Amino acid sequence: MPLKVILADDHPLVLVGGTLALRNAHIDVVGEAKNAEELLTLLKTTPCDVVITDFLMPSEREDDGLVLIDRLAKEHPDVAIVVLTMINRAAALNSMLKKGARGIVDKRASMDELAVAAKAVHTGETYLSDTLLDILNEADENSVAMPGTPLSLRETEVLKAFVNGKSLQEIADSEGKSVKTISRQKRDAMRKLGVNHDSLLKDTARDLGLI
Missing domain, CATH: 3.40.50.2300 (Response regulator)
Structure with missing residues:
Protein backbone atom coordinates (compact mmCIF):
# COMPACT_ATOMS: atom_id res chain seq x y z
CA MET A 1 0.00 0.00 0.00
CA SER A 143 26.71 26.32 23.32
CA VAL A 144 27.48 26.27 27.02
CA ALA A 145 23.88 25.30 27.74
CA MET A 146 22.19 22.93 25.30
CA PRO A 147 19.65 24.86 23.21
CA GLY A 148 16.18 23.39 23.57
CA THR A 149 16.43 22.81 27.33
CA PRO A 150 12.89 23.49 28.62
CA LEU A 151 12.32 26.86 30.26
CA SER A 152 10.82 26.96 33.72
CA LEU A 153 7.44 28.64 34.16
CA ARG A 154 9.05 31.69 35.77
CA GLU A 155 11.68 31.97 33.02
CA THR A 156 8.94 31.81 30.40
CA GLU A 157 6.90 34.52 32.13
CA VAL A 158 9.93 36.82 32.49
CA LEU A 159 10.90 36.26 28.87
CA LYS A 160 7.37 37.00 27.63
CA ALA A 161 7.19 40.22 29.62
CA PHE A 162 10.64 41.37 28.49
CA VAL A 163 10.13 40.77 24.76
CA ASN A 164 6.74 42.49 24.99
CA GLY A 165 8.44 45.70 26.10
CA LYS A 166 8.67 45.64 29.90
CA SER A 167 11.95 46.59 31.55
CA LEU A 168 13.56 44.32 34.13
CA GLN A 169 12.65 46.89 36.79
CA GLU A 170 8.98 46.88 35.71
CA ILE A 171 8.88 43.09 35.75
CA ALA A 172 10.49 43.02 39.20
CA ASP A 173 8.02 45.57 40.55
CA SER A 174 4.99 43.71 39.18
CA GLU A 175 6.23 40.38 40.56
CA GLY A 176 7.44 41.71 43.90
CA LYS A 177 10.94 40.41 43.16
CA SER A 178 14.35 42.03 43.06
CA VAL A 179 15.82 43.18 39.75
CA LYS A 180 18.72 40.82 40.45
CA THR A 181 16.36 37.84 40.57
CA ILE A 182 14.56 38.84 37.36
CA SER A 183 17.86 39.47 35.61
CA ARG A 184 19.10 36.00 36.58
CA GLN A 185 15.91 34.36 35.31
CA LYS A 186 16.21 36.22 32.01
CA ARG A 187 19.88 35.26 31.69
CA ASP A 188 19.11 31.59 32.43
CA ALA A 189 16.34 31.60 29.82
CA MET A 190 18.69 33.06 27.22
CA ARG A 191 21.31 30.39 27.95
CA LYS A 192 18.72 27.64 27.53
CA LEU A 193 17.59 29.19 24.24
CA GLY A 194 21.16 29.50 22.98
CA VAL A 195 20.75 33.29 22.59
CA ASN A 196 23.58 35.61 23.62
CA HIS A 197 22.15 39.03 22.74
CA ASP A 198 18.89 40.85 23.46
CA SER A 199 18.53 41.75 19.77
CA LEU A 200 18.00 38.06 18.95
CA LEU A 201 15.69 37.35 21.84
CA LYS A 202 12.43 38.60 20.30
CA ASP A 203 12.89 36.60 17.10
CA THR A 204 13.66 33.47 19.09
CA ALA A 205 10.64 33.99 21.35
CA ARG A 206 8.46 34.44 18.26
CA ASP A 207 9.83 31.22 16.74
CA LEU A 208 8.86 29.36 19.89
CA GLY A 209 5.35 30.83 19.94
CA LEU A 210 5.96 32.80 23.14
CA ILE A 211 4.77 36.05 21.53
Whole structure:
Protein backbone atom coordinates (compact mmCIF):
# COMPACT_ATOMS: atom_id res chain seq x y z
CA MET A 1 0.00 0.00 0.00
CA PRO A 2 1.27 3.52 -0.77
CA LEU A 3 2.34 5.81 2.02
CA LYS A 4 -0.55 8.09 3.04
CA VAL A 5 0.24 11.75 3.77
CA ILE A 6 -1.74 14.83 4.79
CA LEU A 7 -0.12 18.13 3.76
CA ALA A 8 -0.89 21.38 5.61
CA ASP A 9 0.28 24.86 4.59
CA ASP A 10 -1.40 28.24 4.24
CA HIS A 11 0.38 28.98 0.94
CA PRO A 12 -1.46 27.52 -2.11
CA LEU A 13 1.77 27.16 -4.09
CA VAL A 14 3.28 24.98 -1.36
CA LEU A 15 0.18 22.77 -1.34
CA VAL A 16 0.21 22.41 -5.12
CA GLY A 17 3.96 21.93 -5.44
CA GLY A 18 4.22 19.68 -2.41
CA THR A 19 1.33 17.48 -3.47
CA LEU A 20 2.80 17.09 -6.96
CA ALA A 21 6.24 16.18 -5.59
CA LEU A 22 4.79 13.62 -3.19
CA ARG A 23 2.60 12.00 -5.82
CA ASN A 24 5.52 11.86 -8.25
CA ALA A 25 7.28 9.81 -5.56
CA HIS A 26 4.27 7.43 -5.43
CA ILE A 27 3.01 8.80 -2.13
CA ASP A 28 -0.73 9.14 -1.67
CA VAL A 29 -1.76 12.64 -0.55
CA VAL A 30 -5.05 11.87 1.17
CA GLY A 31 -5.80 15.39 2.38
CA GLU A 32 -4.77 19.03 2.34
CA ALA A 33 -5.29 21.74 4.99
CA LYS A 34 -4.70 25.50 5.03
CA ASN A 35 -4.49 25.97 8.81
CA ALA A 36 -4.19 24.08 12.09
CA GLU A 37 -7.92 23.83 12.64
CA GLU A 38 -8.50 22.27 9.22
CA LEU A 39 -5.64 19.83 9.83
CA LEU A 40 -6.98 18.69 13.20
CA THR A 41 -10.49 18.28 11.77
CA LEU A 42 -9.19 16.33 8.76
CA LEU A 43 -7.27 13.93 10.96
CA LYS A 44 -10.48 12.90 12.72
CA THR A 45 -11.86 11.33 9.54
CA THR A 46 -8.86 10.70 7.31
CA PRO A 47 -6.32 8.05 8.35
CA CYS A 48 -2.74 8.76 7.31
CA ASP A 49 0.81 7.66 8.06
CA VAL A 50 2.54 11.05 7.98
CA VAL A 51 1.51 14.67 8.50
CA ILE A 52 3.63 17.30 6.80
CA THR A 53 2.75 20.70 8.24
CA ASP A 54 3.98 24.27 8.09
CA PHE A 55 5.17 25.39 11.52
CA LEU A 56 3.24 28.67 11.60
CA MET A 57 -0.09 29.10 9.82
CA PRO A 58 -2.56 31.95 10.45
CA SER A 59 -5.30 30.86 12.84
CA GLU A 60 -7.89 32.47 15.08
CA ARG A 61 -7.01 29.91 17.75
CA GLU A 62 -3.72 29.50 19.61
CA ASP A 63 -3.04 26.03 18.26
CA ASP A 64 -0.14 26.72 15.95
CA GLY A 65 3.61 26.16 16.18
CA LEU A 66 4.82 24.11 19.12
CA VAL A 67 1.28 23.84 20.48
CA LEU A 68 0.15 22.15 17.27
CA ILE A 69 3.08 19.73 17.22
CA ASP A 70 2.45 18.79 20.84
CA ARG A 71 -1.25 18.22 20.18
CA LEU A 72 -0.63 16.16 17.05
CA ALA A 73 1.89 13.97 18.87
CA LYS A 74 -0.46 13.36 21.79
CA GLU A 75 -3.71 12.87 19.88
CA HIS A 76 -2.22 10.92 16.96
CA PRO A 77 0.80 9.06 18.31
CA ASP A 78 0.89 6.66 15.36
CA VAL A 79 1.20 9.48 12.83
CA ALA A 80 4.73 10.72 12.09
CA ILE A 81 5.10 14.51 12.02
CA VAL A 82 7.25 16.42 9.54
CA VAL A 83 7.51 20.20 10.02
CA LEU A 84 8.04 22.64 7.17
CA THR A 85 9.76 25.84 8.28
CA MET A 86 11.92 28.81 7.37
CA ILE A 87 13.18 28.98 10.96
CA ASN A 88 16.90 28.33 11.33
CA ARG A 89 17.49 28.86 15.06
CA ALA A 90 18.82 25.87 16.96
CA ALA A 91 16.65 26.41 20.04
CA ALA A 92 13.44 26.43 18.02
CA LEU A 93 14.47 23.39 15.97
CA ASN A 94 15.34 21.43 19.10
CA SER A 95 12.00 22.39 20.64
CA MET A 96 10.15 21.04 17.59
CA LEU A 97 11.92 17.71 17.97
CA LYS A 98 11.26 17.59 21.71
CA LYS A 99 7.54 18.22 21.15
CA GLY A 100 7.28 15.26 18.79
CA ALA A 101 8.34 16.20 15.28
CA ARG A 102 10.25 13.35 13.63
CA GLY A 103 11.36 15.44 10.69
CA ILE A 104 12.05 19.10 9.86
CA VAL A 105 12.34 20.28 6.27
CA ASP A 106 13.77 23.65 5.29
CA LYS A 107 11.16 25.46 3.16
CA ARG A 108 14.00 26.75 0.99
CA ALA A 109 14.87 23.18 -0.03
CA SER A 110 13.50 21.40 -3.10
CA MET A 111 9.92 20.12 -2.83
CA ASP A 112 11.31 16.69 -3.69
CA GLU A 113 12.74 16.58 -0.17
CA LEU A 114 9.21 16.21 1.23
CA ALA A 115 8.99 12.68 -0.14
CA VAL A 116 12.42 11.77 1.23
CA ALA A 117 11.43 13.07 4.66
CA ALA A 118 8.03 11.34 4.64
CA LYS A 119 9.54 7.98 3.77
CA ALA A 120 12.30 8.36 6.37
CA VAL A 121 10.05 9.23 9.32
CA HIS A 122 7.58 6.51 8.38
CA THR A 123 10.33 3.94 8.95
CA GLY A 124 11.16 5.43 12.35
CA GLU A 125 14.09 7.63 11.35
CA THR A 126 14.58 11.28 12.29
CA TYR A 127 15.00 13.49 9.23
CA LEU A 128 16.39 17.02 8.97
CA SER A 129 17.39 19.02 5.92
CA ASP A 130 21.17 19.28 5.64
CA THR A 131 21.07 23.03 6.31
CA LEU A 132 19.14 22.53 9.55
CA LEU A 133 21.27 19.60 10.67
CA ASP A 134 24.38 21.75 10.27
CA ILE A 135 22.81 24.43 12.48
CA LEU A 136 22.04 21.92 15.24
CA ASN A 137 25.49 20.37 15.06
CA GLU A 138 27.16 23.78 15.31
CA ALA A 139 24.95 24.74 18.26
CA ASP A 140 25.85 21.52 20.07
CA GLU A 141 29.53 22.29 19.65
CA ASN A 142 29.41 25.95 20.68
CA SER A 143 26.71 26.32 23.32
CA VAL A 144 27.48 26.27 27.02
CA ALA A 145 23.88 25.30 27.74
CA MET A 146 22.19 22.93 25.30
CA PRO A 147 19.65 24.86 23.21
CA GLY A 148 16.18 23.39 23.57
CA THR A 149 16.43 22.81 27.33
CA PRO A 150 12.89 23.49 28.62
CA LEU A 151 12.32 26.86 30.26
CA SER A 152 10.82 26.96 33.72
CA LEU A 153 7.44 28.64 34.16
CA ARG A 154 9.05 31.69 35.77
CA GLU A 155 11.68 31.97 33.02
CA THR A 156 8.94 31.81 30.40
CA GLU A 157 6.90 34.52 32.13
CA VAL A 158 9.93 36.82 32.49
CA LEU A 159 10.90 36.26 28.87
CA LYS A 160 7.37 37.00 27.63
CA ALA A 161 7.19 40.22 29.62
CA PHE A 162 10.64 41.37 28.49
CA VAL A 163 10.13 40.77 24.76
CA ASN A 164 6.74 42.49 24.99
CA GLY A 165 8.44 45.70 26.10
CA LYS A 166 8.67 45.64 29.90
CA SER A 167 11.95 46.59 31.55
CA LEU A 168 13.56 44.32 34.13
CA GLN A 169 12.65 46.89 36.79
CA GLU A 170 8.98 46.88 35.71
CA ILE A 171 8.88 43.09 35.75
CA ALA A 172 10.49 43.02 39.20
CA ASP A 173 8.02 45.57 40.55
CA SER A 174 4.99 43.71 39.18
CA GLU A 175 6.23 40.38 40.56
CA GLY A 176 7.44 41.71 43.90
CA LYS A 177 10.94 40.41 43.16
CA SER A 178 14.35 42.03 43.06
CA VAL A 179 15.82 43.18 39.75
CA LYS A 180 18.72 40.82 40.45
CA THR A 181 16.36 37.84 40.57
CA ILE A 182 14.56 38.84 37.36
CA SER A 183 17.86 39.47 35.61
CA ARG A 184 19.10 36.00 36.58
CA GLN A 185 15.91 34.36 35.31
CA LYS A 186 16.21 36.22 32.01
CA ARG A 187 19.88 35.26 31.69
CA ASP A 188 19.11 31.59 32.43
CA ALA A 189 16.34 31.60 29.82
CA MET A 190 18.69 33.06 27.22
CA ARG A 191 21.31 30.39 27.95
CA LYS A 192 18.72 27.64 27.53
CA LEU A 193 17.59 29.19 24.24
CA GLY A 194 21.16 29.50 22.98
CA VAL A 195 20.75 33.29 22.59
CA ASN A 196 23.58 35.61 23.62
CA HIS A 197 22.15 39.03 22.74
CA ASP A 198 18.89 40.85 23.46
CA SER A 199 18.53 41.75 19.77
CA LEU A 200 18.00 38.06 18.95
CA LEU A 201 15.69 37.35 21.84
CA LYS A 202 12.43 38.60 20.30
CA ASP A 203 12.89 36.60 17.10
CA THR A 204 13.66 33.47 19.09
CA ALA A 205 10.64 33.99 21.35
CA ARG A 206 8.46 34.44 18.26
CA ASP A 207 9.83 31.22 16.74
CA LEU A 208 8.86 29.36 19.89
CA GLY A 209 5.35 30.83 19.94
CA LEU A 210 5.96 32.80 23.14
CA ILE A 211 4.77 36.05 21.53
